[in-house]
Each structure stands twice: as C-alpha cells, then as structure tokens.
Amino acid sequence: MGIDDIPLFSNLRGRLGWLAERQRVVAQNVANADTPGYAARDLARPTDFADALSGANRLAMARTSASHIPTAPGATTSPFIIERTPDSETTPDGNSVVVEEQMLRMAESRMEYDAAIGFYQKSLNMLRLASRKPGG
Template sequence: MAINFDNALGVHQYTLGVRAKRAEVLSSNIANANTPGFKARDVDFASAMQAATSRQQGLSMTKSHEKHFDLTALSQQHVKFRVVNQPDTGDGNTVDMQQEQSAFMQNSLEYQMSLGFLESKFSGMRKALRGD
C-alpha cells in the first residue's frame, strides 16, 4: 500500500513553506529599515495557506526528475503591504523595527513548532514501518 504524504503529514508540510517565505519578507523589512521610501510588507498567512493546501496554487519548485513531488511556490500575490501603525518620519519608510522583530521572532517560533510537528509525524511513520 502506498503512503499518501498529504494525509500522513497534514497541513504541516505547507506551513513550513509559508513560514519560510514570511521569514524572507520580514528579514527584508528589517534590512531596509533605514531605506527612504521602503514600504513594509508581510505575508497574508490565511490566503497563502489556503492556496498551498488547495493544490491549485501550492508551493512550486523546479521539477528536475519525473519522480519528484510537484509543489507550488508561494507567489508574490500573498505578500501585501503592511498597514502603517506609526506616524511617517518624513522619509516615507513604513518599517517599525519593534513590530518587525516581534513578528520575526514569532514566525521563527512557529516555524520551529511546525518542524516539531513534522518530526513527530515522521517518527510515527518510522515506528509503523519498523513495527515498533
């Protein structure tokens, strides 16, 4: 009997891709905190997860072999400009370092949590295959 990884791993396989993309966006915000005119962005997690799990627009990677899984990549359509919650400093930059660092730390913790969930899923599959 073949293993269906979508059923075996659940949503956790998709959360890793979305959280990795969010880490890229948040780190870009932090790196551009002093760039005049830079607008802070963030990932719309709900729509990105819906797209990833619906298979219509999941995580896309280059498929170099016919036996590779076909995942769809998180596109830029799920990256939105963040609503400004601080007054303009005069240079047009909308990055709030405290908010960005807080969001980055929370995203990192959630990424680690998703890795832990996946590890437990793989551990369970290993036990089932070994007959433990």
C-alpha cells in the same frame, strides 16, 4: 506510496515554505528600515481551518484519481501573496518600517517554524512505530 503522498506531510512542507518566505520578507523590511518611502511588507496568511468551514474562502477539492470529482477549471492556489502592511508609525521621509515590530514578526515565525518541525518529527516517529514488526 511515498512520504510526499501523505497530506499531513505535504501540508507541513507547505507551512514550512510559507514561514521561510515570511522570514525573507521580514529580513527585507529590516534591511530597508532607513529607505525613504519604503512600506513594510508581509505575507498574506494562508487560509485557516475556521475560514474554510465558514465558506469565506472555499477550498478546491483535490483530485487523487481519474474517477474522483474533478477540480474546478482554472482553480489556482498561491499561499505566497506579499501585501503591503505598514507598521504602526511612518517617519517623515515616508518609511513605515518599525524594527521592533519586525523583530516580533520574526520571533513569531520562528516559534511557528519550531512547532511545525516538532510536529513533523513526531509524525515521522509515529510512522516508524506503525511500520515496525509487531512484538519486535
């Protein structure tokens, strides 16, 4: 069993990928802050735990063995959906990018990225501790 088979680490890897992609989209928004008609974009938030429990966005079950319940046919998941999300104001030339709001999104993503990296490191330390020989 590799570290990639542990759901915690695969979820963290997915979260880090989503945050990196969000930083790329925000950077594109800032680069196009003076482009006429450009609408700011952002990534759609992945399903959170509360939504999954409420049934608003049903999650497909993962099949880890042939004897387990099969997943629904045609079920696909893509956490990287880019949406047009105009900022709070639009200039007369139709550009809706507000650099200050983009900087807030970038800082928010950075804080979430740092938190996920910290959680990843703590989880690795826990695995190392659990794999040590008792008393050694």
